[in-house]
Amino acid sequence: MALVSPIPEPLVELIAERFRVLGEPMRIRILDRLRAGEAGIGELADDLGASQQNVSKHVGVLVRAGIVGREKQGTAVRLRIADDSVFALCELVCGGIGRDLERLQSILESSEVTS
Numbered sequence: 086m087a088l089v090s091p092i093p094e095p096l097v098e099l100i101a102e103r104f105r106v107l108g109e110p111m112r113i114r115i116l117d118r119l120r121a122g123e124a125g126i127g128e129l130a131d132d133l134g135a136s137q138q139n140v141s142k143h144v145g146v147l148v149r150a151g152i153v154g155r156e157k158q159g160t161a162v163r164l165r166i167a168d169d170s171v172f173a174l175c176e177l178v179c180g181g182i183g184r185d186l187e188r189l190q191s192i193l194e195s196s197e198v199t200s
Contacts, residue, residue, distance in 0.1 A: 103150065106146055106147065106150040106152065107174070109143065109146075111133070111140070111143045112143050112146065114133050115129060115133065115140065115143055115144060115147065115153070116171060116175075118132050119164060119165060119166050123156075123163045123164060124163070124164055125161055126141050126144065126162070126164070129164070144164060148164075152166070152167060152168045152171050153166060153167055154166070154167035
């Protein structure tokens with residue numbers, strides 16, 4: 086979907102909220118782990134070296150945002166990625182960071198040559 090310009094204010098708010106949801110390192114780590122497959126809160130906590138309470142709090146935010154889905158299986162709850170478009174955004178951000186790092190490395194290398 087192409088964005089219109091100027092972006093309507095309600096859409097600006099929704100976009101900003103999505104970035105706020107993704108602006109927490111633990112949530113990125115949770116999404117990265119769920120990219121590999123479904124997991125329960127306990128599994129995520131163990132895999133990420135975090136408390137179940139902390140993971141549960143962040144998963145709740147991701148669920149409310151519609152990025153992560155929950156599925157009850159007996160007494161257990163399995164978590165999965167509900168909106169994998171989030172990974173396209175992560176790829177774009179990672180690509181930008183990679184380009185920035187290459188540019189900085191080039192600057193550092195050229196300054197070493199002239200020193």
